[in-house]
Amino acid sequence: MATTATAPGTKLWGGGKSPFNVEYGKLMMWYFLMSDAFTFGAFLISYGTIRFSTNGWPDPNEVFRSFPFAPEGVHAPLVFVSIMTFILIISSVTMVLAVHAGHNMDKKGVVKNLILTIIGGLAFLSCQAWEWTHLHHEGAWWGANPFLNHDGTASSTNFTNYFFTITGFHGFHVFSGVIINIVMLIMTLTDQFEKRGHYLMIEKAGLYWHFVDLVWVFVFTCFYLI
Amino acid sequence: MSNEAVFQAPAAAGTHHDAHGDHHGEHHHHETFITKYVFSQDHKMIAKQFLITGMVWAVLGGLMSVLFRLQIGYPDANFPWLQDLLGKWWAEGGKITPQAYYALVTTHGTVLVFFVLTAGLSGTFANFLIPLQVGARDMASPFMNMLSYWFFFTASVVMLSSIFVENGPFSGGWTAYPPLSALGDASPGSKTGMDLWLISMALFVVSSLLGGLNYIATVLNMRTKGMSMTRLPLTIWALFFTAVLGVLSFPVLFSGFILLIFDRNFGTSFYLSDIFVNGVGALPNEGGSAILYQHLFWFLGHPEVYIILLPAMGMVSEILSVNSRKPIFGYMAMIGSLFAIAILAFLVWAHHMFVTGLNPFLGSIFVLLTLLIAVPSAIKVFNWITTLWRGNIRFTPAMLFAIGFVSLFISGGLTGIWLGNSALDIHLHDTYFVIAHFHIVMGVASMFGMFAGIYHWFPKMYGRYLNNNLGYIHFWITIAGAYMIFWPMHYEGLAGMPRRYYDYSVWESFKQFADLNRFISTVAMIVFSVQILFLVNFFYSIFKGRKVTTQNPWGANTLEWTTPIHPGHGNWVGEIPEVYRWAYDYGKDGKEFIPQTKPIGDDESHH
Numbered sequence: 001m002a003t004t005a006t007a008p009g010t011k012l013w014g015g016g017k018s019p020f021n022v023e024y025g026k027l028m029m030w031y032f033l034m035s036d037a038f039t040f041g042a043f044l045i046s047y048g049t050i051r052f053s054t055n056g057w058p059d060p061n062e063v064f065r066s067f068p069f070a071p072e073g074v075h076a077p078l079v080f081v082s083i084m085t086f087i088l089i090i091s092s093v094t095m096v097l098a099v100h101a102g103h104n105m106d107k108k109g110v111v112k113n114l115i116l117t118i119i120g121g122l123a124f125l126s127c128q129a130w131e132w133t134h135l136h137h138e139g140a141w142w143g144a145n146p147f148l149n150h151d152g153t154a155s156s157t158n159f160t161n162y163f164f165t166i167t168g169f170h171g172f173h174v175f176s177g178v179i180i181n182i183v184m185l186i187m188t189l190t191d192q193f194e195k196r197g198h199y200l201m202i203e204k205a206g207l208y209w210h211f212v213d214l215v216w217v218f219v220f221t222c223f224y225l226i
Numbered sequence: 227m228s229n230e231a232v233f234q235a236p237a238a239a240g241t242h243h244d245a246h247g248d249h250h251g252e253h254h255h256h257e258t259f260i261t262k263y264v265f266s267q268d269h270k271m272i273a274k275q276f277l278i279t280g281m282v283w284a285v286l287g288g289l290m291s292v293l294f295r296l297q298i299g300y301p302d303a304n305f306p307w308l309q310d311l312l313g314k315w316w317a318e319g320g321k322i323t324p325q326a327y328y329a330l331v332t333t334h335g336t337v338l339v340f341f342v343l344t345a346g347l348s349g350t351f352a353n354f355l356i357p358l359q360v361g362a363r364d365m366a367s368p369f370m371n372m373l374s375y376w377f378f379f380t381a382s383v384v385m386l387s388s389i390f391v392e393n394g395p396f397s398g399g400w401t402a403y404p405p406l407s408a409l410g411d412a413s414p415g416s417k418t419g420m421d422l423w424l425i426s427m428a429l430f431v432v433s434s435l436l437g438g439l440n441y442i443a444t445v446l447n448m449r450t451k452g453m454s455m456t457r458l459p460l461t462i463w464a465l466f467f468t469a470v471l472g473v474l475s476f477p478v479l480f481s482g483f484i485l486l487i488f489d490r491n492f493g494t495s496f497y498l499s500d501i502f503v504n505g506v507g508a509l510p511n512e513g514g515s516a517i518l519y520q521h522l523f524w525f526l527g528h529p530e531v532y533i534i535l536l537p538a539m540g541m542v543s544e545i546l547s548v549n550s551r552k553p554i555f556g557y558m559a560m561i562g563s564l565f566a567i568a569i570l571a572f573l574v575w576a577h578h579m580f581v582t583g584l585n586p587f588l589g590s591i592f593v594l595l596t597l598l599i600a601v602p603s604a605i606k607v608f609n610w611i612t613t614l615w616r617g618n619i620r621f622t623p624a625m626l627f628a629i630g631f632v633s634l635f636i637s638g639g640l641t642g643i644w645l646g647n648s649a650l651d652i653h654l655h656d657t658y659f660v661i662a663h664f665h666i667v668m669g670v671a672s673m674f675g676m677f678a679g680i681y682h683w684f685p686k687m688y689g690r691y692l693n694n695n696l697g698y699i700h701f702w703i704t705i706a707g708a709y710m711i712f713w714p715m716h717y718e719g720l721a722g723m724p725r726r727y728y729d730y731s732v733w734e735s736f737k738q739f740a741d742l743n744r745f746i747s748t749v750a751m752i753v754f755s756v757q758i759l760f761l762v763n764f765f766y767s768i769f770k771g772r773k774v775t776t777q778n779p780w781g782a783n784t785l786e787w788t789t790p791i792h793p794g795h796g797n798w799v800g801e802i803p804e805v806y807r808w809a810y811d812y813g814k815d816g817k818e819f820i821p822q823t824k825p826i827g828d829d830e831s832h833h
Binding site: 011013014015016018019020022023024025027028031032034035036038039040041042043046049050053054142143144156157158161162165169 | 360361366367370435438439440442443444446447448449450451452453454455457473474475476477478480481482484485488492493494495496510512513514515518521522525804805
């Protein structure tokens with residue numbers, strides 16, 4: 001958080017200073033996140049529309065019931081995806097700690113927590129890779145849906161179409177976030193922020209990371225819970 | 227280089243984004259040809275890049291309209307030179323072929339809407355005017371600004387290359403409705419041309435996002451001291467709302483395009499269900515909805531018309547006030563109406579879809595919201611007219627184009643009230659009435675706003691004037707021509723003449739319009755040639771125009787006229803001036819104009 005004190009007598013919106021007491025980069029990040037929220041919003045609303053107009057939909061408890069290294073046919077509904085979600089949320093916690101360490105100009109803390117965040121992100125991506133591979137082996141892909149509706153009738157391919165498109169788009173965001181965090185890590189290690197005298201960049205990367213986590217909550221709800 | 231200079235108070239030191247302490251104004255680092263003219267990070271140069279790229283597209287897009295107007299106006303004629311010029315695919319035997327006709331109307335629409343009137347208009351003037359009028363050295367992020375242009379440039383190159391592929395460019399209409407756009411087998415233009423179209427548009431979305439974020443951050447964060455939001459010139463308010471609209475609506479289009487790309491290439495059925503192509507089918511695609519695409523498209527598509535129109539409105543407000551030597555009438559009402567338009571822009575998209583089978587009750591809500599736009603629009607029109615009222619009007623070419631804008635906005639806006647009614651729309655939908663409406667109110671009107679802006683700010687851009695007499699010729703022929711082209715189209719549309727038909731002469735009902743169509747086509751060619759005259763004026767004047775000798779040739783109040791005649795990168799030599807008043811103190815206390823930088827005197831009256 002920028003800690004600019006408002007000089008006495010100057011108005012917040014009077015010009016010559018940032019009305020939100022933030023530098024432009026953070027402002028841009030907020031607007032970018034709003035924009036990105038519209039992208040995901042459009043996806044999820046499209047998904048909702050199509051699902052609403054379709055007769056029957058597969059039961060997520062049946063589709064997402066496998067677990068790595070567990071015997072075939074194991075019935076562990078949503079266990080794996082819960083672990084994925086947990087990992088991602090924990091990575092948000094470590095990101096908060098990294099930002100906090102940045103405020104205190106604690107380089108070591110930033111490095112440690114950034115590494116943890118990156119590991120969390122990579123773990124999430126690996127889980128997603130496993131889940132996709134598993135589903136693919138079961139015959140699911142864009143344009144192919146092996147799963148049956150609740151009532152045992154053949155289901156629309158739009159279940160898998162939307163699942164792979166939207167979780168893929170989200171996964172791509174996580175991937176970008178990991179790359180951004182790696183760049184932040186390198187910049188921290190090379191003392192770039194020490195030279196600047198602040199760790200505001202970490203904060204912006206953090207905003208993005210939290211946003212991606214928040215989006216996952218919605219994606220998770222739409223595909224796994226409802 | 228960034229907004230350092232704005233944060234001059236030491237207290238703000240903690241907010242500095244990057245601490246390399248280069249100071250602008252007295253600009254002394256070396257610039258090569260590449261950094262100055264090609265990969266420039268100077269907002270003024272980027273503005274010129276947007277403008278000139280937009281001009282290239284305007285010529286190409288305009289030429290396309292001339293070509294398809296040839297077909298509509300002269301359906302029986304042969305022009306053998308056309309085949310020599312364009313080749314067999316486009317003009318076999320000297321006649322525009324059907325596939326070329328559809329490729330031309332589609333590319334004309336896409337290019338004019340996105341490349342000319344979005345990038346060419348708001349790209350140019352947001353870049354040029356925002357830092358100059360809010361009092362900033364440059365955009366918040368000059369680097370992102372540069373990227374914004376180069377994404378646009380790449381989008382342009384991809385779009386241009388689509389014209390040269392084997393099956394021609396995309397030809398399913400600028401709205402790219404599936405299933406036509408989703409299935410390569412549906413039409414030749416839906417093959418490679420459509421892939422390139424989608425790539426180009428995706429790049430364009432990125433460009434507009436990078437630009438828009440920059441415009442917003444610059445307006446909010448980098449205003450000079452004293453430049454409160456309510457002292458901003460209306461141009462900046464308009465460009466600000468434009469940027470917000472773009473940042474919030476383009477991503478939805480982007481989502482729609484991603485789903486379309488999957489439908490085209492990866493066997494999904496987001497938009498497809500029960501499809502037969504040339505009697506073959508049904509295709510395996512099941513369960514999708516073509517209407518879904520229309521919702522996603524028009525959620526951008528409608529704000530897009532305001533993305534095009536708002537910058538023109540802002541510039542016209544400024545130019546009308548400067549050249550009437552009067553304050554703008556109802557400054558706060560102008561901001562309020564811009565804001566109302568920006569909000570309503572997101573709530574009316576389904577009026578493009580009244581005949582898709584939309585629930586009539588839902589339709590009635592969209593009718594109401596659509597007609598509500600008439601309120602802020604009328605406020606703006608009345609304020610422009612009352613600004614002119616008893617003004618000391620200087621009829622510069624810029625002023626003429628600004629007044630022309632108001633005229634066109636009224637003419638085109640009134641027909642919007644017709645089209646906004648879902649019952650009337652059953653008859654008028656997809657007829658020439660729609661073409662007439664949106665060309666006048668959005669296309670030509672915004673073009674006029676753009677011309678007004680170019681004539682007005684050319685002296686600031688190049689330190690020279692455009693030739694006035696050529697400007698007058700340009701204006702009068704263009705406004706007369708615009709009305710002669712689009713006014714008759716209302717009659718054709720009311721008579722039920724549909725858009726997008728290749729040859730109207732084979733329809734008994736529309737044979738009566740053969741002469742009218744020929745007339746429209748002839749005028750279109752004349753108007754197009756006058757635009758070439760304008761381009762000659764533009765490029766000639768860059769090098770040989772009359773030189774600007776004073777800092778403030780129009781006697782305007784805004785900050786850009788306090789910079790040197792040829793401002794360097796950084797805009798002001800020394801400190802950025804402080805602002806003490808709004809931008810519209812014209813004719814106050816007997817003074818012709820009082821620049822924003824002049825402190826309020828003790829004896830000054832209040833308003």
